[in-house]
Structure formats: structure tokens, C-alpha cells
Amino acid sequence: MDPLVIDVFDALGYPMFRLPYTSCNWSDTINDPGSLNVDVTYTTTTMKVPKGLYNQLKLWGVILAAHRLDEQTNTEIVTHAGPLEDYNWDAPNRKLSLSCGGGWSALTKRLALNHSLDISWLDGDILIDEEHPAGAWALTLTGSYSDIMRGLVNESMQWGALPITLPTPEGGTQTITYNGYDLATVASLLDDLTKLADGNELRFDPRIQANGTLTFDMRSQPEINDHQWLEGTELGAWDSTVPGQRVVFAGVSGKGAAMTNQVFAIGGKSGDKTVVARVTQKNQPNILQSADKTHTTIVDLKQLRQYAQSGIAYGSYPDETFKVRVGDEYPVRPGDWADLKVEDDFMGEQLLKLKVTDVDGSDSNDWLDIQARLRG
Structure with a gap:
């Protein structure tokens, strides 16, 4: 696989120059801009780094893109790209740290x-x-x-x-x-x-x-899905129990703080009235109430009720995050599906039907750290 390179583009996407770097890492999340962090240490990249980057790397004025050539298709695969949002120059150690957002950060x-x-x-x-x-x-x-x-x-x-x-x-x-x-x-x-x-x-x-x-x-x-590693399909399921697949089940965490089965959504004011929607999940032995106060500009009751229904959909089950490590030969993107075979002390033996929500990677190794939730 070709090495990862960092190119700098202007705010409209026109190429400027290639940036030699010391290290980089990125994070992609479903329905979120994600991030790209790049370090440039002048002592290790010697004179490859052009002088006067201060005058070129303008906040919100440039976009950094991490990419590599896919030799099979002869196309550039962009791992992550986003506008430069923050930087820090450590003059004594000659180290420049750059923090970028993602596609919708602008x-x-x-x-x-x-x-x-x-x-x-x-x-x-x-x-x-x-x-x-x-x-x-x-x-x-x-x-x-x-x-x-x-x-x-x-x-x-x-x-x-x-x-x-x-x-x-x-x-x-x-x-x-x-x-x-x-x-x-x-x-x-x-x-x-x-x-x-x-x-x-x-x-x-x-x-x-x-x-x-x-x-x-x-x-x-409704579902952005580029790849499906499913049992019985051409790509097949991931199997963490078989050596050599470069798939590791790293654990699961569950949080109950966001669980709810009755949501009160507070909207905006229409005259001297405030719009409020209530949605309740039926046949629940224990009422878990919550308030959604994040839609104070919404005055349409139908639309407000949809947000409350969404709160029920997300809050009906624990917030479970499944953690998986896979080799970067798997082109995993947020939204992808994967069936994962696991067998350990806590999970027992089962097939997890997962939807990828987060993908993190770096130039320092050839593994991707994935977070996922159960599909359906």
C-alpha cells in the first residue's frame, strides 16, 4: 500500500502544496465532521518543510487532505480532509501542530x-x-x-x-x-x-x-452504506476467533444515562403559547422520563413530535458501543455493516450484527479502531 501523504488546498479546493509531516491521525464519525490532526516537527523533516508556513496556513483559509494512491484503481483515496481550524507552534521544539475539521465544518x-x-x-x-x-x-x-x-x-x-x-x-x-x-x-x-x-x-x-x-x-x-461484511455474502463476516483475519474484538461498553421511554420535547413560542410534544413508548414496566430542550426554534407540532419519536428510538435501549480493531486493508467507513463472530468470557459465543459509527486511524500503524452499534 502506498504511503499516506498530506496535501494543502485553498478554501475552494484548489491545490497549493504537499506538506511533509511527522505524524497524523484522523477520526470519522457518522453524521459528524470528524477530525484530522497533523504534527510537523522541523527537526525530523529537516529542510523539506518550506519556510514561512505561517503566511500560508491560514485558519479557515486552507484545507488539509490525507490521501494515498490506490494502485488497483489508480485513484487517490482520501482518508480524511477538512479546513484548518487551529494550530500551535512550539518554537523551542520546532514543532507545528495542526487541527482540522471535516467536510461539513465550513x-x-x-x-x-x-x-x-x-x-x-x-x-x-x-x-x-x-x-x-x-x-x-x-x-x-x-x-x-x-x-x-x-x-x-x-x-x-x-x-x-x-x-x-x-x-x-x-x-x-x-x-x-x-x-x-x-x-x-x-x-x-x-x-x-x-x-x-x-x-x-x-x-x-x-x-x-x-x-x-x-x-x-x-x-x-436513510442509510449510507458503502460496504457490507455479512455472513453468507461475497465479502463474508468478520471472525475474531480465527487467527490471521486481522479482526480483533476489543470490548463493549454500555451506558444507561440516555435511556428513556417518555420524551417531552419543548419547542418555540407561537405568540404567547409554547409548543410541547410528548411521545411515550407503550407497555413499559418502568417509566423513564426525559426532556428535549434543543429545538426551541421549532413551532410546528408535527416536526417537534418527530424529534420526540427519535428520542424514543435512540433511548429505548442502552447506549452500547462495540469496539473492534481491523487491518487497514478493510476500507471501513462510518455507516458500513459488519457481522462479527465473537467468543469470550463476557459475550459468550455469538454473531454481532453491527453498524459502524466511528473509524479512527493514524499513519503510525496499519490498524483501524472502530466503534459500532447493533443494527436494527
């Missing part, structure tokens, strides 16, 4: 605003009532949930370009109106949509195009 810096406000409004008072409709302060999006996610990102790109490739519209019957005066970030609203009971998963997959530029492919589907 959307934490974009507000969900109708782009017509860019030319129709500068500042001043905002009056919205029955006689003064919201106008451009309302952003109404329709279609499938994927379309609404796409619409949020597309609207933000009208304020300024981003290296994101949007998916094809699907069409659908959903309609959501966002109030611009809430000044919510696009990233936070995308996160909200992933938490709906029937919401989609979301990824921004980095890809180096044939012309050398970097783009993030926006993917929004």
Missing part, C-alpha cells in the same frame, strides 16, 4: 439565511407580524429530507462558494420554513435533520478530482 460558519438578504438588507430593525410578513427572512425548502438538506447547503453557497458537490434533487412532499432571524448555523440545522425519527444520515465525502482539485461529495440517504 457549514458551522454559514448561517441559514435566504441569500436575497445579501442585497436587500444591511442592518436595522426587523418587524414581522400579520401585517408585515417575513419575506426574505423566511427560507422555505421543500422535497425529501435529502432535498431540504441540499437546499440548506445550496443556499449557503449562494453567499460564497464552497468546494461541495451537491446531490441530485429527489423530490418529495416535506416542507420546512426556517426563520432567518433565529440565525441558526447550517451545520446545526443539518444535525437536527439527521435526528428526526425518519431523517437521513449525512456525509461529506472528500474526493480528489481528475483535475487535481478537492471536493466534498454531499451524501444524504
Whole structure:
């Protein structure tokens, strides 16, 4: 396998230069930007590091991408990429530490605003009532949930370009109106949509195009699934009991703090009224109540109830995290499925039907650390 390299791109995805590095590690998480951390120690990379990086590595002005060549397909496989968010220069030890986000990190810096406000409004008072409709302060999006996610990102790109490739519209019957005066970030609203009971998963997959530029492919589907290592299929199940497979079952942890079977979701105010939704899972011997206060801008009861239903779906079972180590010859991505055969003192002998939620790796070894939950 070819070595991992780090390339620097500008904020629009145009290539700048290759960055010699000492070490790097990355983390990818489902419905989350993930992270990339790169260390450059000048004493070990000698004169390969160009002088004056301070003038080139601008926060939010460059994107770092870790990638390697796949010789079978002759394409660059991007392990992780994201905008530079933080850096630290340790002058005595000549060590530069760089911290990057992921594909949708840039959307934490974009507000969900109708782009017509860019030319129709500068500042001043905002009056919205029955006689003064919201106008451009309302952003109404329709279609499938994927379309609404796409619409949020597309609207933000009208304020300024981003290296994101949007998916094809699907069409659908959903309609959501966002109030611009809430000044919510696009990233936070995308996160909200992933938490709906029937919401989609979301990824921004980095890809180096044939012309050398970097783009993030926006993917929004009920299940984003690139690989399935399942019993009885061509790829087959993972078996931690057989030596040589480079699959190790590392353990499981369970947390009950988030368990609930009755959710009260608090929405926003409509006039002098506050919208509240309650959803209860039936036939439970022990009531576990919880409050969801994270949707105070939602005034539509149907939409608020979906968030409460999502809370029931996630809270009905313990928060169990299964930890697995696999060789990096397995191209595992968040969202992938794997059947894992285990046999140990605590688990006994069984086949775990897993969905990958987190993938961590580094240049220092050829293993991936995976976290997963049970499917279904």
C-alpha cells in the first residue's frame, strides 16, 4: 500500500502544496465532521518543510487532505480532509501542530439565511407580524429530507462558494420554513435533520478530482452504506476467533444515562403559547422520563413530535458501543455493516450484527479502531 501523504488546498479546493509531516491521525464519525490532526516537527523533516508556513496556513483559509494512491484503481483515496481550524507552534521544539475539521465544518460558519438578504438588507430593525410578513427572512425548502438538506447547503453557497458537490434533487412532499432571524448555523440545522425519527444520515465525502482539485461529495440517504461484511455474502463476516483475519474484538461498553421511554420535547413560542410534544413508548414496566430542550426554534407540532419519536428510538435501549480493531486493508467507513463472530468470557459465543459509527486511524500503524452499534 502506498504511503499516506498530506496535501494543502485553498478554501475552494484548489491545490497549493504537499506538506511533509511527522505524524497524523484522523477520526470519522457518522453524521459528524470528524477530525484530522497533523504534527510537523522541523527537526525530523529537516529542510523539506518550506519556510514561512505561517503566511500560508491560514485558519479557515486552507484545507488539509490525507490521501494515498490506490494502485488497483489508480485513484487517490482520501482518508480524511477538512479546513484548518487551529494550530500551535512550539518554537523551542520546532514543532507545528495542526487541527482540522471535516467536510461539513465550513457549514458551522454559514448561517441559514435566504441569500436575497445579501442585497436587500444591511442592518436595522426587523418587524414581522400579520401585517408585515417575513419575506426574505423566511427560507422555505421543500422535497425529501435529502432535498431540504441540499437546499440548506445550496443556499449557503449562494453567499460564497464552497468546494461541495451537491446531490441530485429527489423530490418529495416535506416542507420546512426556517426563520432567518433565529440565525441558526447550517451545520446545526443539518444535525437536527439527521435526528428526526425518519431523517437521513449525512456525509461529506472528500474526493480528489481528475483535475487535481478537492471536493466534498454531499451524501444524504436513510442509510449510507458503502460496504457490507455479512455472513453468507461475497465479502463474508468478520471472525475474531480465527487467527490471521486481522479482526480483533476489543470490548463493549454500555451506558444507561440516555435511556428513556417518555420524551417531552419543548419547542418555540407561537405568540404567547409554547409548543410541547410528548411521545411515550407503550407497555413499559418502568417509566423513564426525559426532556428535549434543543429545538426551541421549532413551532410546528408535527416536526417537534418527530424529534420526540427519535428520542424514543435512540433511548429505548442502552447506549452500547462495540469496539473492534481491523487491518487497514478493510476500507471501513462510518455507516458500513459488519457481522462479527465473537467468543469470550463476557459475550459468550455469538454473531454481532453491527453498524459502524466511528473509524479512527493514524499513519503510525496499519490498524483501524472502530466503534459500532447493533443494527436494527
